[in-house]
Amino acid sequence: MKLSYDAKLNIAYIRLRPESAGVETIRVSDELNIDMSPDGSIFGIELLNANEQLNAAESGRLVVELAGEQAGTLDLTAA
Numbered sequence: 001m002k003l004s005y006d007a008k009l010n011i012a013y014i015r016l017r018p019e020s021a022g023v024e025t026i027r028v029s030d031e032l033n034i035d036m037s038p039d040g041s042i043f044g045i046e047l048l049n050a051n052e053q054l055n056a057a058e059s060g061r062l063v064v065e066l067a068g069e070q071a072g073t074l075d076l077t078a079a
Contacts, residue, residue, distance in 0.1 A: 005050060012050035017043050 002015045022038040025046075031053055033046040047053040 010048075010050050012047040012054060013044055014047075015044040017041065 003012065004015070005012045017037060020037050020043065023035045023043050024038075026034045026036060028034055031048045033048070035043040035046070037043045
């Protein structure tokens with residue numbers, strides 16, 4: 001899994017699988033797109049207006065915790 005954030009465009013992308021051809025984007029709402037692989041599995045999730053979607057307005061930081069791993073932070077106020 002990979003989380004990327006474009007501060008200039010305020011878009012976050014959560015990639016769940018390795019790259020594959022033929023990904024189809026499904027627009028769920030004005031601020032959420034889901035990319036589906038040809039086999040029906042979720043390839044990735046795109047969050048538009050990411051700082052609002054990730055509820056970062058109060059602290060400006062997103063804390064990512066993985067089981068058994070050290071937490072990391074992502075500054076969402078750099079936009």
